[in-house]
Amino acid sequence: TACSSKYVLSQMHPMWQGPLAVPGGDRQSPIDIVVRKSVFDSQLKPLVTDYDPDTCQQIWNNGYSFLVEYDDTTDKSTLKGGPLRDKFRLCQFHFHWGESNAWGSEHTLDRRLFPAELHLVHWNSDKYSLFEEAVMEDNGLAVIGVFLKVGKRHEGLQKLVDALPAIRHKDSVVEFNRFNPACLLPANTDDYWTYHGSLTTPPLTESVSWIVMKQHIEVSHDQLAVFRSLLFTSAEEEVQKSMVNNFRVQQPLRGRTVRSSFT
Ligand SMILES: NS(=O)(=O)c1ccc(C(=O)NCc2cccc(O)c2)cc1
Numbered sequence: 001t002a003c004s005s006k007y008v009l010s011q012m013h014p015m016w017q018g019p020l021a022v023p024g025g026d027r028q029s030p031i032d033i034v035v036r037k038s039v040f041d042s043q044l045k046p047l048v049t050d051y052d053p054d055t056c057q058q059i060w061n062n063g064y065s066f067l068v069e070y071d072d073t074t075d076k077s078t079l080k081g082g083p084l085r086d087k088f089r090l091c092q093f094h095f096h097w098g099e100s101n102a103w104g105s106e107h108t109l110d111r112r113l114f115p116a117e118l119h120l121v122h123w124n125s126d127k128y129s130l131f132e133e134a135v136m137e138d139n140g141l142a143v144i145g146v147f148l149k150v151g152k153r154h155e156g157l158q159k160l161v162d163a164l165p166a167i168r169h170k171d172s173v174v175e176f177n178r179f180n181p182a183c184l185l186p187a188n189t190d191d192y193w194t195y196h197g198s199l200t201t202p203p204l205t206e207s208v209s210w211i212v213m214k215q216h217i218e219v220s221h222d223q224l225a226v227f228r229s230l231l232f233t234s235a236e237e238e239v240q241k242s243m244v245n246n247f248r249v250q251q252p253l254r255g256r257t258v259r260s261s262f263t
């Protein structure tokens with residue numbers, strides 16, 4: 001789908017962490033969420049996700065992460081509610097992780113790092129007709145962030161983990177059907193933080209309503225190890241590099257308020 005083909009055009013080198021000049025740059029992501037400084041907002045509603053597993057199309061390695069892409073030509077897999085006024089269409093989900101369990105997430109909670117973070121990427125289909133349009137607009141995108149912790153095996157994730165060896169190299173793609181990403185959401189999706197931010201990879205566009213779940217999900221050490229068996233490099237390259245540490249460092253808050261849906 002459009003939302004992901006462009007991803008490969010704008011993906012960056014994983015070691016890139018530099019202060020790439022960004023126009024304005026006062027609402028960059030990720031951030032450290034200082035829990036006691038977040039402001040409860042009683043107007044925030046529960047999230048409403050309605051994902052159709054039949055819209056799942058393929059899984060591929062874009063040289064930065066691995067993406068599971070959804071058919072976003074109709075409103076079949078949607079997100080609404082939460083801090084959002086409009087309906088948003090799921091286009092892909094992907095993860096960020098470390099080379100060790102000690103770090104890997106993009107957002108942090110009171111500076112606490114998690115071994116990995118899931119991002120479910122949606123665009124505003126009430127206002128725009130293409131991901132490419134929405135990504136350039138204020139709040140054109142809504143991304144749900146879910147922290148991963150190492151613990152018991154995640155049965156729903158295993159189907160995805162089993163597909164990874166087939167996409168070890170950059171630009172490899174395999175068909176992937178009937179996966180409902182709702183299985184990757186925590187039991188409690190009512191408690192979250194939300195703030196206005198950006199994409200965490202170039203072009204770092206400041207168009208994202210971030211929704212970071214308070215409750216994490218658990219995956220096993222072995223499942224995370226399979227993430228780390230992926231490669232940044234394509235099959236042709238002589239030197240193979242393990243796909244690890246594909247996260248951006250936390251960015252300045254610049255006076256933004258992080259709201260919470262819970263007290
Ligand atoms: N890590 S993240 O969730 O912030 C994230 C989500 C989506 C994308 C993405 O789709 N990039 C491709 C892109 C960006 C801007 C304009 C385009 O046409 C395509 C990048 C980062």
Ligand SMILES: [Zn+2]
Pocket residue numbers: 094095096119200
């Ligand atoms: Zn991401």
